[in-house]
Amino acid sequence: MSKIDLTQYQTLIFDCDGVILNSNKIKTQAFYDVAKDYGHKPAQILKDYHIQNGGISRYKKFEYLLTNILQKPIETQELNKLLSNFSKEIKKELLICEVAKNIKELRDKTRNTKWLIVSGGDQDELREVFEQRGLGGYFDGGIFGSPDDKDTILKREKNKENITGKSLFIGDSMYDYQVSIALDMDFIFLTAWTDFYKWEDYFKGKYIQSFKSLPELISL
Template sequence: MNLRKYNTFIFDCDGVLLDSNRLKTAAFYQAVESYGDQAAEKFIQYHIENGGVSRYKKIDYFFNDILKVTIENFEKERVLELYAHLVRDGLMKCKVASGLHALRKKYPATLWMVASGGDQKELREVFEARNLYQLFDGGIFGSPDDKGLIVKREKESVNFLHPAVFFGDSQLDHKVAKQEDIDFIFVHEWTEFSQWKKYCDEHQVLSINNLAEIS
């Protein structure tokens, strides 16, 4: 696979750079299970079907569309804080994508950036602690900004180098890339999108198992 034509690599984090999808799913369940198993199960289904959407939008959906209740901000903040606490330890221990450092060495002149649905402050702290921060000279970006907004904003910045390719593991990642006329590669090893192969076939999306495949 020839990636030398690209001057910027954009990476989703969960499921692409870190094996963190399932630990976040488990954390979401634990964060809302006090509201009942049925509501928690519905929420997890929504979460998996909407990979790449920020935790802030997902928790809003839980209260507004699943529970259909109006709550005080402090209650929503309590759930978000519990989720963040549960996730933090997992992010510090989960597997980093095989071949990541080799890929950086193979493409030393390429601008690398992260566009994630994960919390931006949390991402930067975890990447710093795990000695990954320096790989991403184009920046590490996440929520509360929407992923589509992040990519659009950075694409229009003076630092962005065209052309670019987006490595993602969700329908949303592909949608964002397509909206911004950026090439896309689906990374499926850790995806929670069970229909990824059918989706890639139908949309003529190139796929790889993991980053080691191209490093």
């Protein structure tokens, strides 16, 4: 394992699911449960699509369910019902799921660095969950999520100079890697809670560092 000096960064950007919260499996099951009213097959296809497209917002995934899997036009009322049911499915679990250990120690180690959350999760939901779990105060740069996608959020926050200087994105999906590299950010991949099961094959030959979880970064 190579050492990395986190204090060299002016900005640290964290994904939420699979990085701060052990919540990937919660959301994977919720996609299936919400879609199962359409039948097992559409629900399973959506679940598989979700796993293959980690980090993409639920808005895009339920649009995919309607237009690609069910091959029907998007009706706002139906889409909103799916989104509402999904939020209800996961909300309680997000308030009790495992949180990455030693976040305070990592924050203390990088006290001169701005922290942001940039997630595919719903922004209002994220902010409420982080506040209730006592995590919101660590992220002085803000907590951001869907309906905007990560690429849009990162570009916007860079343009606003909320993301400045040398930046590091800590994520657990292929999409996290792609958006960070496209915006000339360094990237660390966390393996312990990811549901990107072919990550070793995907990253082979690419210059990235991987660690099991956030606590490993504290000892570096």
